[in-house]
Amino acid sequence: MNAVEVSHITKTFGALKAVDDVSFAVEQGAIFGLLGPNGAGKTTTIRIMLDIFRPDTGTTQILGGAMSEAKKERIGYMPEERGLYQDISLERCLLYLASLKGVSSNEARCRAQNYLERFDLLSHKRKKVKELSKGMQQKAQIIATMLHEPELLIVDEPFSGLDPVNTQMVKDLLREQRQKGVTILLCSHQMHQVEELCDRLVLIDHGKVMLYGPLEQIRRQYAGNAILLKTNGEIPPLPGVIESVSQNSLTRLALANGANPQDILQTLVMQGVIVEQFEIALPTLDEIFIQVVSGKGKIL
Numbered sequence: 001m002n003a004v005e006v007s008h009i010t011k012t013f014g015a016l017k018a019v020d021d022v023s024f025a026v027e028q029g030a031i032f033g034l035l036g037p038n039g040a041g042k043t044t045t046i047r048i049m050l051d052i053f054r055p056d057t058g059t060t061q062i063l064g065g066a067m068s069e070a071k072k073e074r075i076g077y078m079p080e081e082r083g084l085y086q087d088i089s090l091e092r093c094l095l096y097l098a099s100l101k102g103v104s105s106n107e108a109r110c111r112a113q114n115y116l117e118r119f120d121l122l123s124h125k126r127k128k129v130k131e132l133s134k135g136m137q138q139k140a141q142i143i144a145t146m147l148h149e150p151e152l153l154i155v156d157e158p159f160s161g162l163d164p165v166n167t168q169m170v171k172d173l174l175r176e177q178r179q180k181g182v183t184i185l186l187c188s189h190q191m192h193q194v195e196e197l198c199d200r201l202v203l204i205d206h207g208k209v210m211l212y213g214p215l216e217q218i219r220r221q222y223a224g225n226a227i228l229l230k231t232n233g234e235i236p237p238l239p240g241v242i243e244s245v246s247q248n249s250l251t252r253l254a255l256a257n258g259a260n261p262q263d264i265l266q267t268l269v270m271q272g273v274i275v276e277q278f279e280i281a282l283p284t285l286d287e288i289f290i291q292v293v294s295g296k297g298k299i300l
Contacts, residue, residue: 001027001028001064002025002026002027002028002061003026003027003028003029003030003062003063003151003152003183004024004025004026004032004049004060004061004062004152004183004185005025005026005060005061006022006023006024006025006045006048006049006058006060007023007058007059007060007061008021008022008023008057008058008059009021009022009023009045009048009055009057009058009059009060010022010055010056010057010058011041011044011048011053011055011056012056017207018041018044018207019041019044019045019048019055019204019207020041020206020207020208021058021208021209022041022045022058022202022204022207022208022209023058023209024202024209024212026183026185026200027183027200028181028183029178029181029182029183030178030183030184030199030200031174031175031178031184031186031197031198031199032183032184032185032186032198032199032200032201032202033186033187033188033194033197033198033200033201033202033215034046034185034186034187034201034202034204035187035188035191035194035201035202035203035204035289036203036204036205037205037293040204040205040206040207041204041206041207042156042187042204043079043080043156045204046077046079046154046156046185046187048060049062049067049154050062050067050072050075050077050154051067062075062152063075063151063152073101073102073148074150074151074152075150075151075152075153075154076145076146076148076150076152076153076154076155077145077154078141078142078144078145078153078154078155078156078158079156080156080157080160080187082137082138082141083141084097084129084137084140084141084144085129086128086129086130087128087129087130088128088129089125089126089127089128089129090116090121090124090125090126090127090128090129090132090140091112091116091125091126093129093140093144094108094112094116094140094143094144094147095108095109095112097144097147098111098112098144098147098148101147101148102148103147103148108147111147111149112125112143112147115143115146115147116143118169119139119140119142119143119166119169121136121139121140121143124136134161135161135162135163135166137161138158138160138161138162138166139162139166139170142155142158142170142173146173146177150182151181151182151183152182152183152184152185153174153177153182153183153184153185154184154185154187155174155184155185155186155187156187156188157187157188157189158170158174158186158188159188159190159193167193171193171196171197174186174197175197186198191284191285191286191289192284192285192286194285195215195284195285198215199214199215200213200214200215201213201215201218203289203292205292205293210292210293211288211292215285218288219282219283219285219288220280220282222283222287222288222291223280223281223282223283224254224281224283225254225255225256225257225259225261226252226253226254226255226280226281227252227253227255227261227264227278227279227280227281228247228250228251228252228253228277228278228279228280228281229250229251229252229253229268229275229277229278230249230250230251230275230276230277230278231251231268231273231274231275231276232273232274232276233273233274235251235268235273236268236271236273238253238264238267238268239259239263239267240255240256240258240259240260240263240264241253241254241255241256241259241264242254242255242256250277252281261280265278
């Protein structure tokens with residue numbers, strides 16, 4: 001079952017086509033990446049999903065049907081532009097935002113207490129939001145998005161302003177939510193975080209879908225003709241290898257067009273080389289993102 005289905009949506013603002021025939025689906029209980037450079041159409045797509053904007057064409061299905069006011073209570077949305085009230089205390093802000101989602105005062109206070117303790121914010125709960133650091137406000141925004149225990153989480157740049165410890169804390173929290181069956185739509189420019197968390201993704205550029213599908217499938221699709229090799233001893237000259245670059249304990253061999261990685265492995269074995277690791281070199285999501293957005297060719 002899909003928690004989100006976006007089908008052939010378009011949206012134009014004057015002469016600008018912000019979203020151009022975008023389609024994708026997000027499976028229930030998955031962490032799904034919505035990626036793209038600035039101005040690609042990601043935020044417009046999200047606003048159409050949430051019924052903030054109406055599409056010119058196309059349809060969206062959220063949690064089994066069209067968006068409704070009741071369904072908005074089941075969704076947690078953290079936009080890139082943060083929305084906390086700055087001139088009231090952190091605790092009061094969180095409790096008020098939870099009440100807007102129908103959470104009782106006692107339940108909201110209990111949940112907020114647990115989250116504030118987990119995120120090391122308990123001692124700051126009586127401070128005004130504007131007195132908190134950027135990282136603290138980021139954590140507070142995440143808490144506000146989670147307090148009503150949504151079925152669908154849409155988080156835009158959740159790691160912005162966080163140090164490595166708090167980044168890991170947020171990643172652990174997102175994984176916990178997935179284990180509970182919560183569906184998560186993750187927007188981020190930090191490709192290594194997306195690569196670590198997401199099983200599937202869509203990449204939008206200039207309003208169009210450029211990539212869509214399982215992450216591993218996409219990485220294999222954009223893999224160049226190269227292998228990663230680790231041997232016990234020196235690597236002899238090998239036919240078909242045009243470049244050899246050491247990467248920590250591994251050696252990356254770029255192969256000529258037509259060269260077969262299995263022939264390389266067979267040559268190594270026949271020459272008595274002890275092969276400890278041999279694998280096709282797959283590009284990182286960062287490399288794929290740059291390649292697709294810049295329109296460059298295959299990664300070697």
